[in-house]
Amino acid sequence: MSAQFNITPVSPDAAAKTLAPDPRGLKFSVQGQPDYAFLSVQIPANQTLKVEASAMATMDTNLAMKTRLRGGLGRFMTGESIFINEFTAQGGPGEIGIAPGAPGDLRHVYLDNQTIYLQNSAYVASTSGVAVESKWQGLVKGFFSGESLFLIRCQGQGDLWFSSYGGIIEIDVSGEYVVDTGNIVAFTAGLSYNVTKVGGYKSLFFSGEGFVCRFSGQGRVWIQTRKVGPLVSWVWPFRPSKK
Amino acid sequence: MDIQVVHRPGNSAAKLTLDAGESVTAEAGAMIAMSADVGITTTTHKRGSGSLTKTVKRWFAGESLFLNHFESRRAGSEVWLGTPLPGDMTSMTLQRESLIVQGGSFVAxxxxxEVGVGWQGFRTLLSGESLFWVKLQGTGKVLLNSFGAIYEQPVDGELIVDTGHIVAFNETLQFTLTKAGGSWLHSILGGEGLVCKFRGKGTVWCQSNNQRSFGTALTPTLRARSR
Structure with a gap:
């Protein structure tokens, strides 16, 4: 397994630009970065693209959609859709526009027999050579992370796109790095992690940070600048009162 | 300490780079990532200068009761700070001066x-905005956040700002709460309600969006409280 990941850098050119960062991968473009990233992928004739359920926004009429179960029974417990849609270009190439669920940024990696772990709602799309599975984090890690008990494991060969809520910050870890559990988007397989408390016991309860992920090893972590939770708690007081 | 703000204005986050032995005080819950060897302690007050009254006041100001102190053990360690809502961040350097910050806008x-809380009187209560303001005093860098983008409004003479759009202002400015229009009726019907009238010489940092306006716009689409 190669240690070097083929991570596509973000184009400083905000205008739509078609990329094919790896000659083995598909052509695609990303617009609206970093606040409202939107992905367009060109699917060659008779090839198939896996896309997160309900993320398709536009598509050519020669694309045929098929819905499949994703990753088995574990899916039921993640709170995410257990379905994944497969779009196949019939009789010629076709283009599909994909809108991630949350306003935020998007990244592309070409996996070359490599593995990347995604936070549960970060998956956007991948080509057929990439296996997408739920990975049980273990009760302790999953429970204390305050997030999901599952991660999504993407491995194999092909294109992978994932998205965030908020902006994305890339951190190359060499040694150790601490990330708030709610801010993790994705990380490469060379890293291992522990869910630990930050600081002492007083910090555990009162710092507002609670449990954090302590990554160690060599690899990259993608983190998001926002969390959905604080937005939801802020909206809460604005609910109307029942008559 | 070096502050670099990325992804402005919508998804802003700040990267603080610390020297060995340097420390920074931040709002509880603001840390999104950091170097593994940064020490963190949580207190109810700024270290060496706190009291319980200050803590309770800060709580009323919409800030957390607790502050986190990050301490660097080597040069170049990093602390990333984010904000709870979509919006901007800005940093500035105080030189033996005071800055008054809207409750909720203080980051680090x-x-x-010194982080203190100033009582702004009962009139502030009427404005429906934060009752308390955080007072930052001393010498050093400060980091603030906003709902929407931050823009500076220099004041030389007088300036009127809607209370929901104030992020911070120099303490050199005096302010009074007043009505926006010619009459109270027009001010209330016009949706402006109370505004701040600043007087003197200094800067007001404003935010492009008003939290209360956005929140009340969402109200009809939200599920009602159960009781």
Whole structure:
């Protein structure tokens, strides 16, 4: 397994630009970065693209959609859709526009027999050579992370796109790095992690940070600048009162 | 301490780079990532200068009761700070001066800056905005956040700002709460309600969006409280 990941850098050119960062991968473009990233992928004739359920926004009429179960029974417990849609270009190439669920940024990696772990709602799309599975984090890690008990494991060969809520910050870890559990988007397989408390016991309860992920090893972590939770708690007081 | 703000204005986050032995005080819950060897302690007050009354006041100001102190053990360690809502961040350096910050907009400050809370009187209560303001005083860098983008409004003479759009202002400015229009009726019907009238010489940092306006716009689409 190669240690070097083929991570596509973000184009400083905000205008739509078609990329094919790896000659083995598909052509695609990303617009609206970093606040409202939107992905367009060109699917060659008779090839198939896996896309997160309900993320398709536009598509050519020669694309045929098929819905499949994703990753088995574990899916039921993640709170995410257990379905994944497969779009196949019939009789010629076709283009599909994909809108991630949350306003935020998007990244592309070409996996070359490599593995990347995604936070549960970060998956956007991948080509057929990439296996997408739920990975049980273990009760302790999953429970204390305050997030999901599952991660999504993407491995194999092909294109992978994932998205965030908020902006994305890339951190190359060499040694150790601490990330708030709610801010993790994705990380490469060379890293291992522990869910630990930050600081002492007083910090555990009162710092507002609670449990954090302590990554160690060599690899990259993608983190998001926002969390959905604080937005939801802020909206809460604005609910109307029942008559 | 070096502050670099990325992804402005919508998804802003700040990267603080600390020297060995340097420390920074931040709002509880603001940390999104950091170097593994940064020490963190949580207190109810700024270290060495706190009291319980200050803590309770800060709580009323919409800030957390607790502050986190990050301490670097080597040069170049990093702390990333984010904001709870979509919006901007800005940093500035205080030189033996005071800055009044709207409750909720304080993110972090260097150790030379004291975090206090100023009581702004009962009139503020009427404005429906935060009752308390955070007072940052001393010398060092401070980091603020906003709902929407931050823009500076220099004041030389007088300036009127809607209370929901104030992020911070120099303490050199005096302010009074007043009605926006010619009459109280027009001010209330016009949706402006109370505004701040600043007087003097200094700067007001404003935010492009008003939290209360956005929140009330969402109200009809939200599920009603159960009781």
């Amino acid at each position: 400050c260097e150790s030379g800056v």
